[in-house]
Amino acid sequence: xxxxxxxxxxxxxxxxxxxxxxxxxxxxxxxxxxxxxxxxxxxxxxxxxxxxxxxxxxxxxxxxxxxxxxxxxxxxxxxxxxxxxxxxxxxxxxxxxxxxxxxxxxxxxxxxxxxxxxxxxxxxxxxxxxxxxxxxxxxxxxxxxxxxxxxxxxxxxxxxxxxxxxxxxxxxxxxxxxxxxxxxxxxxxxxxxxxxxxxxxxxxxxxxxxxxxxxxxxxxxxxxxxxxxxxxxxxxxxxxxxxxxxxxxxxxxxxxxxxxxxxxxxxxxxxxxxxxxxxxxxxxxxxxxxxxxxxxx
Numbered sequence: 001x002x003x004x005x006x007x008x009x010x011x012x013x014x015x016x017x018x019x020x021x022x023x024x025x026x027x028x029x030x031x032x033x034x035x036x037x038x039x040x041x042x043x044x045x046x047x048x049x050x051x052x053x054x055x056x057x058x059x060x061x062x063x064x065x066x067x068x069x070x071x072x073x074x075x076x077x078x079x080x081x082x083x084x085x086x087x088x089x090x091x092x093x094x095x096x097x098x099x100x101x102x103x104x105x106x107x108x109x110x111x112x113x114x115x116x117x118x119x120x121x122x123x124x125x126x127x128x129x130x131x132x133x134x135x136x137x138x139x140x141x142x143x144x145x146x147x148x149x150x151x152x153x154x155x156x157x158x159x160x161x162x163x164x165x166x167x168x169x170x171x172x173x174x175x176x177x178x179x180x181x182x183x184x185x186x187x188x189x190x191x192x193x194x195x196x197x198x199x200x201x202x203x204x205x206x207x208x209x210x211x212x213x214x215x216x217x218x219x220x221x222x223x224x225x226x227x228x229x230x231x232x233x234x235x236x237x238x239x240x241x242x243x244x245x246x247x248x249x250x251x252x253x254x255x256x257x258x259x260x261x262x263x264x265x266x267x268x269x270x271x272x273x274x275x276x277x278x279x280x281x282x283x284x285x286x287x288x289x290x291x292x293x294x295x296x297x
Contacts, residue, residue: 074122075106075160082157089157092150094133098126129153195280198288202281206248206288207265214254214261227259232267237276240292247289250278 041049071077081100082089105119115210132149148154171259240246251268252261268290271277 047217074119079157094130097128198279198281210252214258222274227263229267233265233271245289251290
């Protein structure tokens with residue numbers, strides 16, 4: 001049985017294989033993620049490069065946070081601690097309240113440093129008040145009692161509580177969009193204008209007024225004249241060709257006598273029946289107007 005002796009100038013083949021295997025296992029145990037993002041990385045997550053997209057929905061560790069109590073500021077938190085433990089606002093136990101307040105500030109410092117900075121000023125004020133209460137009270141020159149270090153804090157808390165209660169009462173009032181909605185009704189309007197209908201009594205009265213004026217200017221002349229309804233229809237259309245509206249009485253010329261006026265009236269009614277003419281009136285007892293029912297070319 002022959003044995004392989006080590007080479008005097010370097011390791012043997014067996015030693016090299018064992019060293020290579022050990023190096024591979026060691027490399028597999030290390031994180032293969034490079035420290036610098038190159039062109040292959042998709043994004044940077046918490047300061048680390050992301051080279052592989054998640055196969056499923058990815059939720060960051062602090063994405064789901066449940067806030068059991070939310071506060072609008074340092075005074076709101078302080079008032080909550082006092083009311084929760086039924087402390088007397090005029091006689092606040094500064095040791096307990098300060099300890100609980102600092103505990104809350106310490107919690108939010110770990111998640112939101114900017115938000116915690118708003119509460120640090122009140123924390124410093126509480127510590128100052130607590131320190132002043134531990135010092136012996138100096139007697140004033142007069143007989144007046146020394147001012148309580150908590151007086152200014154109590155005044156601010158009472159004012160804040162009054163404003164908060166007033167805001168809650170206002171919030172309980174019905175609000176548009178939250179408690180009720182404004183009723184909306186859509187009314188479809190046609191683009192074509194619709195003129196008011198003419199009352200038959202008003203049309204009759206206007207016609208009688210034209211006949212009355214025609215009789216006043218009639219001549220006692222016996223003659224026979226053939227009048228054409230079609231011809232008067234053409235005359236009426238020509239009169240209305242270049243004007244938008246014409247008053248009903250201006251459509252008749254009483255100087256031509258009653259027969260001509262009657263034929264002219266019949267021609268107007270015929271044009272209205274054939275939808276070539278429109279007779280309109282804005283309101284009861286208003287003047288009656290005549291216009292073409294079509295737009296002339």
